[in-house]
Amino acid sequence: MLPRPDAVPSALSLSQLRILALASLGGALEFYDFVIFAFLAKLIAAHFFPASQAEWLRQAEAFGLFGAGYLARPLGGLVMAHFGDVSGRKKVFTLSVLLMAVPTLLMGLLPGYETLGVVAPLTLLVLRVMQGAAIGGEAPGGWVFVSEHASAGRTGLATGLLTGGLTGGILLGSIIILLLHAALAPDVVSSWGWRIPFVIGGIFGFGAMFLRRWLEETPVFREMHERAETAETLPAKILLRDHRRGILCSMMTTWTLTAAIVVLVLMMPPLMQTLHHVSPAETMIASLAATLCLTVSVVVMSSLTDIFPLKGLGVISGVALSVGALGLYGIAPYFPHMLTLWAAFSGLCCGFVGLVPIGMLRAFPAMVRFSGLSLSYNISYAVFGGLTPAIISSLTPHTPLAPAIYVVFTALIGSIALWRSPENA
Incomplete structure (x- = not known):
């Protein structure tokens, strides 16, 4: 690239x-x-x-x-x-x-x-x-x-x-x-x-x-x-009239963002405790490690958009996010005493989170940029942030890999949406 x-x-x-x-x-x-x-x-x-x-x-x-x-x-x-x-x-x-x-x-x-x-x-x-x-x-x-x-x-x-x-x-x-x-x-x-x-x-x-x-x-x-x-008229009216593609792509990438944060960080402690009987103390430390590495990864990946094309970074980050999810929920259970390391690795694989706001900023012109980001981000986060825990909870009785499968699916959706997202000057 x-x-x-x-x-x-x-x-x-x-x-x-x-x-x-x-x-x-x-x-x-x-x-x-x-x-x-x-x-x-x-x-x-x-x-x-x-x-x-x-x-x-x-x-x-x-x-x-x-x-x-x-x-x-x-x-x-x-x-x-x-x-x-x-x-x-x-x-x-x-x-x-x-x-x-x-x-x-x-x-x-x-x-x-x-x-x-x-x-x-x-x-x-x-x-x-x-x-x-x-x-x-x-x-x-x-x-x-x-x-x-x-x-x-x-x-x-x-x-x-x-x-x-x-x-x-x-x-x-x-x-x-x-x-x-x-x-x-x-x-x-x-x-x-x-x-x-x-x-x-x-x-x-x-x-x-x-x-x-x-x-x-x-x-x-x-x-x-x-x-x-x-904007002399309602910014929302301009958005719905002229920027429907930007709204849809931004909502899909936000879905991927919510999956990464909710499934790999916020839901990880209770899921590991329930599915694999890891102690609460260990899962809390692992959650801290994941959050710290997530913070580092979003800064690094966002800064790379100043040098490399956003679309290419989106594909690479989507693959990395999938690998991190499969490692955390597919491999880490076999090494319970290394959960903190696997959680940190999954956090480092969450760089896609840093690309989402970049994509949304480029998807809307300055006149309606604030409204475009707010409409797409908040509606998507409210819907998928609320539905994700329920979806994961209903799927885990069928397979303990359900959280990883869900993240992999959203990573695919988000990568496609970021690739198709419009770019304004």
Whole structure:
């Protein structure tokens, strides 16, 4: 595979590095705030639902609240993307941090069912929906923001660093929960210690919002605004009229992204515990290794798009993703004491995740870029992010290789979609 003839990388300026740092930090904190709910779902269930209910029912209700955040992503993301394409990227990019920080802090301070009764879970639902709306605008807005600030030949690197920051938020959440359990006794964590990660996330979220005030509007949007080329009608209407192919290809590549993250990282611990009787401690360490290697791989693969053609990288990454999935679920069970190494290997094979935002950024013109990314990414993530656990759970009784087969199938779909995806200047 030959380098692109038009690839002329230039160094990132100090201003661009500052923008990348602020964007990545904010993205990591938002994803941290979003995922700690899942890590603490069992304790949340005990505090916000009646003690008279069965434990499994309370936990199911808590995960229902967690899922409500995913359902709110498309609507929240589309609304924020609309204003991002019409009024500017910076305003919406700063608003998304505030919309995440406020409910996260309130979750850590909200009294439980014994104090508020049914008002407690209803309030928690509202806060979770607010988080979902915020996260729906964060990733698409961040990708658009840093790519439009990046210098020539460094768009891939800039986008990859932000994507690495987003996945780093999942890693940060895992580390904070491990430190919490290491520092406090189990009864203290169950009583009030579980609130600490939410309070920390809320406080740091306000800090990220304050820092983002110093960001500048992107040069691309400023130029469109000066030329009066911003969307005068609904961006969604333009997308559905002129960019249906870009939407479809972007949704398919996002499906592959969700499969890689959900199946190889988030679902790996319970699947290994259930299918192959690996201890929870080992699977947690393996999950951390997979997340760390995933973060590294997306940055590396994204930066390679500044040098090599995206389509060729898509094919190579799709094959690598398939190999990583087959290794984790097909070979690792025969070497249970090497699970961490196989999990790390599967994370390194997830470079396709870093190509997805690059493909989406190129699929839409600047006038509707924010809305195009948000519509495709959030709808696909809401649908497939919700369906993937159910599909895997229904297939694993038939074959323990079901998770790997599913990832291989989505890798094929994603590689074809990335190859067929349109490219705008």
